[in-house]
Amino acid sequence: MRFLMFSAVAAAFSLPAMAQDDSPEVSAMEARQGYFKMLGANMGVLAGMAKGDIPYDEDRAAMHASNIETLSRYNLGFHFPQGTSSDDLEESEALPKIWSELDGVVAKHADLAEAAAGAGDAVRGGQDNVGPVVQALGGTCKACHDNYRKK
Numbered sequence: 001m002r003f004l005m006f007s008a009v010a011a012a013f014s015l016p017a018m019a020q021d022d023s024p025e026v027s028a029m030e031a032r033q034g035y036f037k038m039l040g041a042n043m044g045v046l047a048g049m050a051k052g053d054i055p056y057d058e059d060r061a062a063m064h065a066s067n068i069e070t071l072s073r074y075n076l077g078f079h080f081p082q083g084t085s086s087d088d089l090e091e092s093e094a095l096p097k098i099w100s101e102l103d104g105v106v107a108k109h110a111d112l113a114e115a116a117a118g119a120g121d122a123v124r125g126g127q128d129n130v131g132p133v134v135q136a137l138g139g140t141c142k143a144c145h146d147n148y149r150k151k
């Protein structure tokens with residue numbers, strides 16, 4: 001009984017923290033980070049194939065490059081509401097200047113989409129074809145990180 005009461009009190013006290021984790025801002029940040037993790041996971045396999053750490057498999061390479069191509073066309077804009085910068089949320093790496101340079105951010109994402117267009121086909125035909133695609137894609141990842149992601 002004592003234990004039950006303690007649990008009830010503990011649960012009551014933890015409610016505000018849970019509400020906080022469920023806030024629209026945290027949800028937006030988490031969804032956004034999930035998007036970049038998906039890009040990174042697909043990039044990771046391609047980078048591994050380019051380096052020779054992962055055996056080249058044409059269909060597998062094409063699948064990952066197509067995933068990046070598809071993701072690059074996703075409209076990410078609504079995942080950047082106010083109150084979700086690295087100044088607002090501890091877990092956020094999104095620099096505040098994103099919100100004053102939205103055109104620049106959109107342009108960087110468009111650069112990714114341009115580099116990713118046709119990537120699914122471009123990685124076919126041999127392991128040698130993966131490296132250039134990874135370089136082109138990775139360059140656009142890095143350009144955005146250098147400008148808009150907290151170090």
Ligand code: ASC
Nearest residue numbers: 040043044047138139141142
């Ligand atoms: C990746 C990955 C990134 C980019 C970046 C390129 O594979 O996960 O974030 O490439 O490192 O500079």
